[in-house]
Amino acid sequence: MKRRPSLDQTPSPDPRLAESRLGGLVEAVLALREADEVRRFLVDLCTPAELEAMADRWAVVPELAEGRAYRDIHDRTGVSVTTVGRVARCLALGAGGYRLAAERLDLVAPGAALSPPEAH
Numbered sequence: 001m002k003r004r005p006s007l008d009q010t011p012s013p014d015p016r017l018a019e020s021r022l023g024g025l026v027e028a029v030l031a032l033r034e035a036d037e038v039r040r041f042l043v044d045l046c047t048p049a050e051l052e053a054m055a056d057r058w059a060v061v062p063e064l065a066e067g068r069a070y071r072d073i074h075d076r077t078g079v080s081v082t083t084v085g086r087v088a089r090c091l092a093l094g095a096g097g098y099r100l101a102a103e104r105l106d107l108v109a110p111g112a113a114l115s116p117p118e119a120h
Helices: 015-030 035-045 048-065 070-077 081-093 097-104
Strands: none
Touching: 015 035, 035 048, 048 070, 048 081, 048 097, 070 081, 081 097
16 A cells, blocks of 8 residues: 655645645644643644654743753753754744743743843
């Protein structure tokens, strides 16, 4: 039986197709109403390793918002310093998703300056 390559293994020949698929995923998440529904959806959607990686990334956000050093965050969470740096870059320079969620959860004050993405 021939298997279709996953989106992360083979780039889509048409970037609009990937964007359309992402849009469909976004709509599915928006259709969920409660935390338990989101949890169940994520468990069905993701492998345990994917869930762990996403949870690890999110666990770094409040640590960075507190101004902790990357090595301290690693020691406290077990998340690699490389991942901490990646999250810091996304928080400071990314699409704004981490920041928006952090602001809405009162982890970061709206518009607050964050430490530059470096291993301080």
